[in-house]
Amino acid sequence: MSKTKKDVTIYDIAAQLDISVATVSRALRDDPVVSDKTKKRVFELAEKNGYQANQFARSLRQQHTNTIGVIIPRLNSYFMATVIAGIENVANQAGYNLIISQSSESAEREGINVRTMFNNRVDGLLVSLSYLTSNLEPFEKFAKKNIPVIFFDRTPESSSFTNIRINNVQAGYEATKHLLSQGRRRIAHVTISSTQSIYKERFLGYAMALAEFGIPLDKSLIYLADLSMESGTDAAKHLLSLPTRPDAVFVVNDNCAAGLVIGLKAKGIRVPEDIAVVGFNDDPVSRIVEPNLTSIHYPGHQMGELAARSLINHLTGAGDIMLTQTILLRSDLVIRQSSGVPVPSR
Amino acid sequence: MSKTKKDVTIYDIAAQLDISVATVSRALRDDPVVSDKTKKRVFELAEKNGYQANQFARSLRQQHTNTIGVIIPRLNSYFMATVIAGIENVANQAGYNLIISQSSESAEREGINVRTMFNNRVDGLLVSLSYLTSNLEPFEKFAKKNIPVIFFDRTPESSSFTNIRINNVQAGYEATKHLLSQGRRRIAHVTISSTQSIYKERFLGYAMALAEFGIPLDKSLIYLADLSMESGTDAAKHLLSLPTRPDAVFVVNDNCAAGLVIGLKAKGIRVPEDIAVVGFNDDPVSRIVEPNLTSIHYPGHQMGELAARSLINHLTGAGDIMLTQTILLRSDLVIRQSSGVPVPSR
DNA sequence: TACAAAAATGTAACCGATTACATTAATTTT
DNA sequence: AAAATTAATGTAATCGGTTACATTTTTGTA
Structure with a gap:
């Protein structure tokens, strides 16, 4: 196995130029205190020798x-x-x-x-x-x-x-309100059981919108998924098994929403005629699934x-x-x- | 602004335990040469003081x-x-x-x-x-x-x-051969103009399969895209504008293939009846687009x-x-x- | 008990840069 | 031309570990 060549250090450069390492160090960082002549010499030799600063030495020193x-x-x-x-x-x-x-x-x-x-x-x-x-x-x-x-x-x-x-509360509110303004009244919510406030907040927005329309929160319409595509399909199965079907679903994630749409369609449900769907994230998938997903976009x-x-x-x-x-x-x-x-x- | 406390180092630990830094260093790395008694003392003090090894010092030394x-x-x-x-x-x-x-x-x-x-x-x-x-x-x-x-x-x-x-040649060959075995004879190819051999090889496989069936390579059926979803839609437009339409397309990437399918459908083309499509990568999108994409899967x-x-x-x-x-x-x-x-x- | 071997610990150089402080060289000023 | 500035460079400590080699301590054996 060929011996790895040692790295060139500022000591090598200093020795070859017969100047001190301090000057080399300063020259390499373009310190104005070093004369242009010296800088030029240092730069050229560094370039020629393929000098690379050792980040560890630097980090160690600079903290x-x-x-x-x-x-x-x-x-x-x-x-x-x-x-x-x-x-x-x-x-x-x-x-x-x-x-x-x-x-x-x-x-x-x-x-x-x-x-x-x-x-x-x-x-x-x-x-x-x-x-x-x-x-x-x-x-x-x-x-x-x-x-x-x-x-x-x-x-x-x-x-x-x-x-x-x-503002996830507001986004959840808007998504739900949009469905409500389309005349939907039985709106399911697919989310995740998470400690993450972001999902709680979207739920809160959902609840607020319902409340505004005087619709009581129906726990049976809340489905907890892991937000994968597959879990969306599971959500579809579950929602369709309910005694009274929802007429809309607000899903907190587009991937999951796409799975949901696919699951619904597989059961002969028409989207949006029978069940409308709103997703979240504006993922490219929202433009691939049919029908294309209404979603919350953010930058x-x-x-x-x-x-x-x-x-x-x-x-x-x-x-x-x-x-x-x-x-x-x-x-x-x-x-x-x-x-x-x-x-x-x- | 509160002063940042200095990190605790092996020197601190050595001093407090009245042993040498070498022993501390060895103890911390669980060197068998250090006695269990000493190790225990070092570990405990390190834990208590929230000692964290400085990776730079280590990297600098160990190279x-x-x-x-x-x-x-x-x-x-x-x-x-x-x-x-x-x-x-x-x-x-x-x-x-x-x-x-x-x-x-x-x-x-x-x-x-x-x-x-x-x-x-x-x-x-x-x-x-x-x-x-x-x-x-x-x-x-x-x-x-x-x-x-x-x-x-x-x-x-x-x-x-x-x-x-x-083996991209083989994968391209299989994809194309599959279309051929479905009776397709006018097979387009959507790929990218790239220096990457992987795409050249897929093309080569495509060409090999065609050759095997005695079908001459038709340059007008090769479309160069950037493999985005949008470029797939563009590809659809282009292929449909051809004097003689292809009856199948082999796309080197699922995203692009999905865009192509969407583009085809938007023009009233039925997939796969009018034009069959094969993608590449087995991306989840292949299971969302309708019809689902035939694709090349690899691990x-x-x-x-x-x-x-x-x-x-x-x-x-x-x-x-x-x-x-x-x-x-x-x-x-x-x-x-x-x-x-x-x-x-x- | 004395000596050899093994185990445990210590000393100090080293990794490669940065930088406070000291020194020397080049310009200006008087 | 000497003194005072300013510019350029040098010296050496420092960052926090690792490790070859040296030394001390403990254990085992004759």
């Missing part, structure tokens, strides 16, 4: 890593991909690296990831919580060391951290950019910025065929 | 990071999510961290990512190439330093690195596990393991309604 940790539940949704793209945009621009890891919707795995990020001394953390996270204890370490943590989308119910999300890319930008501001910003804040992004109902409104075909 | 870099074109496909889950499984188990970044199908961005990974001294690299990568020069650094790089799925045409992929999770396992073997393994190899995974045609075979409804 920061220029790295941002990102922890998300799953990599496989279009929405998350969009958010991450937004984060990357901003982070790369500002010279930060990203470490991404997924909790796979497990609170335990999430805890491990948080710990790993902590050990790797990320400068800050961007997190969207798993379904099952119930305590924020793993994040306390960050708070204690004054390392900023920002939650986005699936944010904790209450905490001393910054949150970036949409993932922007959310990612905002989260990253806020974090980096915390990191570089002067002044006391550890204060709690919640940033609310706007969400919109996108009306398509599944909710029973005639949409002009293009 | 490795226990980190694996993963570079993929996009995070937003189901297939990739599956692969990554597989990689994570193995990596976590073996105590490796992951740094994931996406090239966004840009060769330039990919190059930057490779460089970043290199600077961060990942122990190894797992890569699926962008559409546009034409030269492997950025990876040479890794080769030179004897850091293992493994390509998966979208592997380079030829290189001295290890590749893990499927993403397994591919990820295998890639990670191979890499870690390279890393820990004894002996000379820098030799080139290509691992071929099995792929299967999954027949659904879109290709015109009656499928018993369940």
Whole structure:
């Protein structure tokens, strides 16, 4: 096995140029205190020798890593991909690296990831919580060391951290109200049994809209799924087995809604004529399933950019910025065929 | 702003226990040479003080990071999510961290990512190439330093690195042959103009199948798309504008195939009666679009596990393991309604 | 009891950068 | 031309672990 060549260090460069490592170090970081002549010599030799700074030595000394940790539940949704793209945009621009890891919707795995990020001394953390996270204890370490943590989308119910999300109550309200305004009165709700407030809030919006129309909440119309496509199909079966069928369903997630639509159609139910459906997230799947899904759209890319930008501001910003804040992004109902409104075909 | 407390180091622990840092260091790593009594004392104090090892100091000294870099074109496909889950499984188990970044199908961005990974001294690299990568020069650094790089799925045409992929020629051949065996004779092909051999190979399989049936290759039936859903719809428009319509289409990607199906249906074409469609990847979308897509399935999770396992073997393994190899995974045609075979409804 | 071997611990160099402080060189000012 | 500034470079400590080698302590054996 061929011997790996040693890396070239600033010591090598200093020796070859017969100057001190300090000057080399400064030259490489373009410190104005170094003369242009010397800089040029250093740059050229560094380039020639393929010098690469050793990040560990640097991090060890500087006590920061220029790295941002990102922890998300799953990599496989279009929405998350969009958010991450937004984060990357901003982070790369500002010279930060990203470490991404997924909790796979497990609170335990999430805890491990948080710990790993902590050990790797990320400068800050961007997190969207798993379904099952119930305590924020793993994040306390960050708070204690004054390392900023920002939650986005699936944010904790209450905490001393910054949150970036949409108004889920309102979104749930709008989705439900839309169905009500279509004349639907028996509206089911498919959601997940989760500690995540985001789903509780959507439910709350749903309940509020019903209340506004004087419709009592019917527990039998609430179906708890895991929000997979398959669980949507199961939800369809369940809802159809009810003594009195619903005439509409509000699902908290498009994938699941798509499964639901497929399940309904398989049983000969017409969507939206017999049962109208509204989803959530405006995933591309909403434009593939037939009929296309009415859904709640909200800006993932922007959310990612905002989260990253806020974090980096915390990191570089002067002044006391550890204060709690919640940033609310706007969400919109996108009306398509599944909710029973005639949409002009293009 | 509250002052950040200094981290506790092995020096603190050593001082408090009145032993040397060397012993503390060894104890913490459970070195058998340290007595159980001492270990216990060290562990307890470390726990009590919330000691966290400084990874930089460790990496700086040990010259490795226990980190694996993963570079993929996009995070937003189901297939990739599956692969990554597989990689994570193995990596976590073996105590490796992951740094994931996406090239966004840009060769330039990919190059930057490779460089970043290199600077961060990942122990190894797992890569699926962008559409546009034409030269492997950025990876040479890794080769030179004897850091293992493994390509998966979208592997380079030829290189001295290890590749893990499927037999794309055969898969393309099977997809096309399936359509031929359904009696289709005018089969279009939607693919991408890419330097990636994987698409060239699928095309080759397509061409081989046609040749086997004595059908000359008709260039007008080849449509170059960007493989997005929208581009699939464009492809539909194009194919329908042809003087003689195709009676089948083989699309190299399910998303694009879904868009194609939607486009065809919008023009009143029946799928599969008028035009049969076969996709690629067995993405969940294949089970949502109507009719469901016949597609090529291959095991993403397994591919990820295998890639990670191979890499870690390279890393820990004894002996000379820098030799080139290509691992071929099995792929299967999954027949659904879109290709015109009656499928018993369940 | 004395000595050899094994077990446990300690010393100090090292990994590669950064940076406060000191020193020397080049310009300006008087 | 000497003194005062300013610019450029150098010295050496530091970040927090790891580990080769040395030393001390314990245990086992003759």
